Amino acid sequence: MKKIAKFSILILTAVICFNCSSSDDGGDTNGGDPEPNPNPNKITTYDADVKAIIDGQCIRCHTTPLQNGATFPMDNFNETRNGINRGMIERIQSTSSRRVMPPPPAAMLTQEVIDIIRDWEADGLLEN
Structure with missing residues (x-):
């Protein structure tokens, strides 16, 4: 009888452990990374959204x-698009004082502004 009780406790403990996890099943399918398209309900373009930034x-x-x-110009659409291809997104998202854009003492970009640029990239780097 003691063996059955111990075995039952062991099985119950295993069931509880496997049912408890750190996942909230909230649908995070990209490993905690930011959403690849921060605003999927809008088409973001250079002329309408990015140029002013x-x-x-x-x-x-x-x-x-x-x-x-600065290592590359961003005077126009093509130059800015090339900047995206040269790691601009990583630089504007960086928290390292050696890599962040814009560099100190300029104020860091807000997450809203970063999301506009990321959304532009996700939408295909459209001009207008």
């Missing part, structure tokens, strides 16, 4: 001639 936050360094150590 670039002009307000980036063009002071990413212009021709380049300023303050």
